Amino acid sequence: MATQTIEHDVAGIVAADPFWSEGAELRDAKAPAGPIEGKWRKRQFEAKLVNPSNRRKLTVIIVGTGLAGGAAAASLGEAGYNVLNFCYQDSPRRAHSIAAQGGINAAKNYRNDNDSTFRLFYDTVKGGDYRSRETNVYRLAEVSASIIDQCVAQGVPFARDYAGLLDNRSFGGVQVQRTFYARGQTGQQLLIGAYQALERQIAAGTVTMHTRHEMLELIVVDGRARGIIARDMVTGEIETHLGDAVVLASGGYGNVFFLSTNAMGCNVTAGWRAHRRGAYFANPCYTQIHPTCIPVHGDTQSKLTLMSESLRNDGRIWVPKRAEDCTKDPRQIPEQDRDYYLERIYPAFGNLVPRDIASRQAKNMCDEGRGVGPAVPEKQPDGSVVNVRRGVYLDFAEVIKRIGQAGVAAKYGNLFDMYAQITAENPYQTPMRIYPAVHYTMGGVWVDYDLMTTITGLYATGECNFSDHGANRLGASALMQGLADGYFVLPNTINDYLAAGPFPKVAADDPAVVEALANVRSRIATLLGINGSRTVDSFHKELGNIMWEYCGMERTEPGLTKAIGLIRALKAEFWRDVKVTGENEALNQTLERAGRVADFLELGELMCIDALHRRESCGGHFRAESQTPDGEALRNDDEFLYVGAWEYTGDGPVLHKEPLEYEFIELKQRSYK
Amino acid sequence: MNITLRVWRQSNGAAKGAMQTYQLQDVSADMSFLEMLDLLNEKLTVEGIEPVAFDHDCREGICGACGVVINGSAHGRGASPVPTTTCQLHMRSFADGATIDVEPWRAGGFPVIKDLVVDRSAFDRIIQAGGFISVNTGSAPDANAAPVPKVKADRAFDTATCIGCGACVAACPNGSAMLFTSAKITHLAMLPQGQPERWSRVKGMVAQHDIEGFGNCTNIGECAAVCPKEIPLDTIGQLNRDLMHSLLKKDGR
Numbered sequence A: 001m002a003t004q005t006i007e008h009d010v011a012g013i014v015a016a017d018p019f020w021s022e023g024a025e026l027r028d029a030k031a032p033a034g035p036i037e038g039k040w041r042k043r044q045f046e047a048k049l050v051n052p053s054n055r056r057k058l059t060v061i062i063v064g065t066g067l068a069g070g071a072a073a074a075s076l077g078e079a080g081y082n083v084l085n086f087c088y089q090d091s092p093r094r095a096h097s098i099a100a101q102g103g104i105n106a107a108k109n110y111r112n113d114n115d116s117t118f119r120l121f122y123d124t125v126k127g128g129d130y131r132s133r134e135t136n137v138y139r140l141a142e143v144s145a146s147i148i149d150q151c152v153a154q155g156v157p158f159a160r161d162y163a164g165l166l167d168n169r170s171f172g173g174v175q176v177q178r179t180f181y182a183r184g185q186t187g188q189q190l191l192i193g194a195y196q197a198l199e200r201q202i203a204a205g206t207v208t209m210h211t212r213h214e215m216l217e218l219i220v221v222d223g224r225a226r227g228i229i230a231r232d233m234v235t236g237e238i239e240t241h242l243g244d245a246v247v248l249a250s251g252g253y254g255n256v257f258f259l260s261t262n263a264m265g266c267n268v269t270a271g272w273r274a275h276r277r278g279a280y281f282a283n284p285c286y287t288q289i290h291p292t293c294i295p296v297h298g299d300t301q302s303k304l305t306l307m308s309e310s311l312r313n314d315g316r317i318w319v320p321k322r323a324e325d326c327t328k329d330p331r332q333i334p335e336q337d338r339d340y341y342l343e344r345i346y347p348a349f350g351n352l353v354p355r356d357i358a359s360r361q362a363k364n365m366c367d368e369g370r371g372v373g374p375a376v377p378e379k380q381p382d383g384s385v386v387n388v389r390r391g392v393y394l395d396f397a398e399v400i401k402r403i404g405q406a407g408v409a410a411k412y413g414n415l416f417d418m419y420a421q422i423t424a425e426n427p428y429q430t431p432m433r434i435y436p437a438v439h440y441t442m443g444g445v446w447v448d449y450d451l452m453t454t455i456t457g458l459y460a461t462g463e464c465n466f467s468d469h470g471a472n473r474l475g476a477s478a479l480m481q482g483l484a485d486g487y488f489v490l491p492n493t494i495n496d497y498l499a500a501g502p503f504p505k506v507a508a509d510d511p512a513v514v515e516a517l518a519n520v521r522s523r524i525a526t527l528l529g530i531n532g533s534r535t536v537d538s539f540h541k542e543l544g545n546i547m548w549e550y551c552g553m554e555r556t557e558p559g560l561t562k563a564i565g566l567i568r569a570l571k572a573e574f575w576r577d578v579k580v581t582g583e584n585e586a587l588n589q590t591l592e593r594a595g596r597v598a599d600f601l602e603l604g605e606l607m608c609i610d611a612l613h614r615r616e617s618c619g620g621h622f623r624a625e626s627q628t629p630d631g632e633a634l635r636n637d638d639e640f641l642y643v644g645a646w647e648y649t650g651d652g653p654v655l656h657k658e659p660l661e662y663e664f665i666e667l668k669q670r671s672y673k
Numbered sequence B: 001m002n003i004t005l006r007v008w009r010q011s012n013g014a015a016k017g018a019m020q021t022y023q024l025q026d027v028s029a030d031m032s033f034l035e036m037l038d039l040l041n042e043k044l045t046v047e048g049i050e051p052v053a054f055d056h057d058c059r060e061g062i063c064g065a066c067g068v069v070i071n072g073s074a075h076g077r078g079a080s081p082v083p084t085t086t087c088q089l090h091m092r093s094f095a096d097g098a099t100i101d102v103e104p105w106r107a108g109g110f111p112v113i114k115d116l117v118v119d120r121s122a123f124d125r126i127i128q129a130g131g132f133i134s135v136n137t138g139s140a141p142d143a144n145a146a147p148v149p150k151v152k153a154d155r156a157f158d159t160a161t162c163i164g165c166g167a168c169v170a171a172c173p174n175g176s177a178m179l180f181t182s183a184k185i186t187h188l189a190m191l192p193q194g195q196p197e198r199w200s201r202v203k204g205m206v207a208q209h210d211i212e213g214f215g216n217c218t219n220i221g222e223c224a225a226v227c228p229k230e231i232p233l234d235t236i237g238q239l240n241r242d243l244m245h246s247l248l249k250k251d252g253r
Helices: A036-046 A052-057 A067-079 A117-127 A134-154 A186-204 A269-276 A309-313 A341-345 A355-367 A397-423 A478-498 A511-530 A536-550 A557-577 A589-613 B033-046 B121-128 B150-160 B167-171 B178-189 B198-211 B222-226 B234-247
Strands: A014-016 A059-063 A082-086 A207-210 A213-221 A224-232 A238-242 A245-248 A287-293 A316-320 A375-379 A385-389 A392-395 A432-441 A458-460 A642-647 A654-659 B003-009 B018-024 B099-103 B112-114
Touching (some): A036 A134, A059 A067, A067 A207, A067 A478, A117 A134, A134 A186, A269 A458, A341 A355, A355 A432, A511 A557, A536 A589, A589 A642, B003 B033, B018 B033
Parallel strands (some): A082 A207, A245 A458, B003 B099
Antiparallel strands (some): A213 A224, A287 A432, A375 A385, A392 A432, A642 A654
16 A cells, blocks of 8 residues: 655755645634733633523533533533533443542642642643643643532542541652542542532433433534534434534543543544534644553453552552563562662652653563563564563562551552453562553643634533643543533633523524534445445554554654555545444444544544654654653754644645743753653 | 353344354453453454444443343353453353353343343432432532541442442342442431431432332342442441431431
8 A cells, every 4th residue: 555755855844745734823812811820710700601590591512421521511500501411321420531540639738748739730731741731721720629629529439537538649740649539439439429410400400411322413503513413322313402502521532542441432523523513623643651551461352451550659660670581470580680660760750750751661661672471463664573572560569568468458459459350360469560551632622711612612621622731641630620621611611602692593404404414314324335344343453553553652754654544545445345234223333333433544644644743752742753862752842832733624634833832831851850 | 262152132122032142263261251242243243243232331340331141140240250340251250162141131120222232221310319419519618628537438438339330230139229229328328418418318219219110129139249349238228227217307307
């Protein structure tokens, strides 16, 4: 298959690039001027309000019921709006926020260790490698304390000490203890809190819940987002839902890699359909590869399981110093023959360096031939196949000696059990084996300070948007962002838009509705009609392999260029040869997956183009061409201090740059040494 | 390994279902049970047969979406050495050459939608009937304003870990959802924040439980035996105590 080549001029800058073109600069117009401490209060004061008695005349459509969507639906329902809420699962309680393990950050300073709103803001911006918007991140830190208050009031059973007060632990990339947790199930407990608040509003009649529904199209009328087309996944009925505003809270797109820690159903379809209707997609290549996941067992693996980053508080990561020791029983390898490489390279942060760094170092160790566990066949760039051990040890021997097995079980019991069940190894006795896996996507639908996308009246919240984590997310910050957006930000910004409503009623036969409906129907008919020879999963796996190989932990110019060619060929093959069994008019899980994979194929190409265009390393985006002498990510602030927001044109993506301005934090090369 | 699967196939809720037999080769012992079903489905798809529909999502044992009856026990608890969800059950729990029966949850409160997929929306409606604390966003006091004794906090947590999978109902000879309901009652009853609505909550949730067609509890204990999260049976005692207590009280007292 043909791969495209690109011409370089002497400076290494692409002279004529066939993959993208550049459009006008983009700016967030909503964050007010003034000191950073006052911006959010000022914005709240300036935002137009909706009289409580008028709210029930306004309909808000929310897609997704995770922390961002569920919290927003509950809060807007409480406020009195008429909310329509959608999820693909059989219950809103199953959204993938539930799988978050470690904790949620908040600048409470309950530990008296110098924490503050500003420090949380600073840590998040630094952790994101200076590629996030100051204004949004400061607000996130500002509302973080209220999230904990809200959750406790809902009955979320956070860990407590013997005085009955809330406990905290530390997490990667920071030196204070600000993480609140509920054993290894923090996401579950927070989500159940939001879910219960949501069910209360469903009972009160302010929220109408549509479970087992998947959004397949956005309806835009006169430049405003006015509704969605959703498929009832049980009956196959294609439904039109109309309202005054649409909120996407549909999560991240890590499943583009096929293997990830995401739930099997996580997908990009809602965001991608909006993108195709005009919402810009920002920083798609910023992917978080989480350092502590259970390694792959074989080629029938369907997903990867995370072992919470909190384990790095007490576990020590190492590999044998010598490659010949890699097949030995780890307990037989004496202390002096072990390389605790994170502690060696980063003495200040040790095992608690940010995720991107921990992941890349694990890869480096395995690339050097010092990985552990079973050797798995890997295709090399030259086409040959080499067996590589992809795993490093996460060792708890020391902490077990210090606080005993019962003490460790109280902190991490469920994680140890999960590990034992999946691997059939007992982590109390032998060190865990871990390896990085795709976990979170920092990129997403572009939003302004109000969380509105480039389509008027369309909002994006939680992992679905791009706004708060820059090029790398710190641990325990995803839960914080989802709930911040859902409970406190969106309910205080969407009113500014809704105050101009209710907007003129959209007729069922409005051309925009008819067109969107026809679009969905014809796509489904096409998928069902191809009747080719390859399964949906086989395409998904192949796409995942391409993405992991060329757009994973290390990216290069030739690799990305090659990947784009491969994805284009795979996409063409998909539409020619995919086999989708069954019919539309029934529960059809193959059809659901086919639609999602079709969108992943388009997204994968854009991710590679974004990664190709960003000729610098930052956070989780590591370009081999741009590194410091000791192998750390080397940013290029002169050329790339911007958000890359992509416009869909149907004729190649158009890049709009949103310059990042650092008024309150000084730009520095990140160092955790 | 090679295995024989006998799987419940039912094209929709109104259709009559039946067990179908499939042979499956090259199953790895390290596969999860659902990955084994993926393998079956890939094979069926290539043969032009519609794959087996089953609910699943996180595959980490936490979302509660998956759940089938395996060889007569919910989540295959009978084959697993430890409490488990279907997604966390691995094929190493089965012998080479084994015959494995796979059926949906069977309970009056959980109608079949297709194959192994059932409708568990009754659980959501039980929560709607009072399984929450009525606090609006923004009105909460400081999180440390009300200390919770560690013993109570731990018990609240232990019961809050319910994933709403429905195994308790599937295992119960009465098709009762008492373990699910009592887990939520106990979680919220342990916390100071849960006290104001404690008595109205238990009345509301138990009433809705009965409306949904779930059976009564006769203390058999099958529910707790299969619960992947080990929700203890004594939560049902807590529910009964609270229910009795609530009958002597006006709501809110």
